[in-house]
Amino acid sequence: MxxxxxxxxxxxxxxxxxxxxxxxxxxxxxxxxxxxxxxxxxxxxxxxxxxxxxxxxxxxxxxxxxxxxxxxxxxxxxxxxxxxxxxxxxxxxxxxxxxxxxxxxxxxxxxxxxxxxxxxxxxxxxxxxxxxxxxLAREQEYKWLYDEGASRIFPDQWQLFTDHVNGRTGAGLLEAYYEQLTSKNEIQRMAAARAWVNWEGSCSTLKPSKETITGLLDPRIALPMALISVHFFLNYCFIxxxxxxxxxxxxxxxxxxxxxxxxxxxxxxxxxxxxxxxxxxxxxxxxxxxxxxxxxxxxxxxxxxxxxxxxxxxxxxxxxx
Missing domain, CATH: 3.40.50.1820 (Alpha/Beta hydrolase fold, catalytic domain)
Structure with missing residues (x-):
């Protein structure tokens, strides 16, 4: 190494x-x-x-x-x-x-x-x-991470992720998170941001990494990452x-x-x-x-x-x- x-x-x-x-x-x-x-x-x-x-x-x-x-x-x-x-x-x-x-x-x-x-x-x-x-920002990749795919490997974390938006998946999940992340209620915005990055952080390493998830949960990282990600993905990354x-x-x-x-x-x-x-x-x-x-x-x-x-x-x- x-x-x-x-x-x-x-x-x-x-x-x-x-x-x-x-x-x-x-x-x-x-x-x-x-x-x-x-x-x-x-x-x-x-x-x-x-x-x-x-x-x-x-x-x-x-x-x-x-x-x-x-x-x-x-x-x-x-x-x-x-x-x-x-x-x-x-x-x-x-x-x-x-x-x-x-x-x-x-x-x-x-x-x-x-x-x-x-x-x-x-x-x-x-x-x-x-x-x-x-x-590559293809439909199958959004489906994998936000509908059916990674959810089968991490069903416990997926449950937490989707519970935050009343069980919605796919495009409905993205729309629900966008609504919460653009809310005028700061507590609601940050809770949604933390749920979003916790899901990605949980999937990001072969072995569970508390350090990875803790870093993403920093509000200065979580809110921009969650909101800008949802914005791009709802627009299919503009391609x-x-x-x-x-x-x-x-x-x-x-x-x-x-x-x-x-x-x-x-x-x-x-x-x-x-x-x-x-x-x-x-x-x-x-x-x-x-x-x-x-x-x-x-x-x-x-x-x-x-x-x-x-x-x-x-x-x-x-x-x-």
Missing amino acids: HSLFADIKPFSEHTFERQGHRIYFEQSGNPNGIPVCVVHGGPGGGSNAKLRSFFNPNDYHIIMFDQRGCGQSRPHALLEHNSMNNLIQDMEDIRTHLNIDKWMLFGGSWGTTLSLVYSQKYPNNVLGLILRGVF EENQIINNMSKIAHIPAVIVHGRYDMVCPLDNATELYKHWDNCELDIIREAGHSAFEPSIRDALLKACVNMAKQLGKQDSKA
């Missing part, structure tokens, strides 16, 4: 204003290294400083940003002008502001969705991709059904590594295998004893190796884990 690289601090932090949103982004590592944009999950999850430690700071110029409405971006949980196209444009604005010609994308879960759609719109701006826990697979010819030449836990209960493995079938220049690393979280030991190890190997492939031959 490889260890994460040492914690580092950003060498610059920035914000910019767009359509009532103030978007935060930062730079760390080597400003002359391989540019990599870290695309966090959710939607609405916010960046995690620990994600910097997947990259050798001598090799990589690490750019992290908080998507609209979460993390250090403000206002929290703002839904207006918060769509797939808005987020893609924010990424492109960051790239051009930093005078980066091409960058690598490192995305997990919802971050894979955003990374893929961005790459298909701007294939000439992408050096390579490392993706963990693939989510067409099977849009990503249908457009893979645009990026099939770009080098990529997919890391996916065999027992991922948030984003099932067949998401990754389907994507891999349509990607000529891609490696698929199925992690035998892992679920969804980037910080499970074997997932972490695979991501570290992928970052080292991608650095070698992109020209940093002296990279070491």
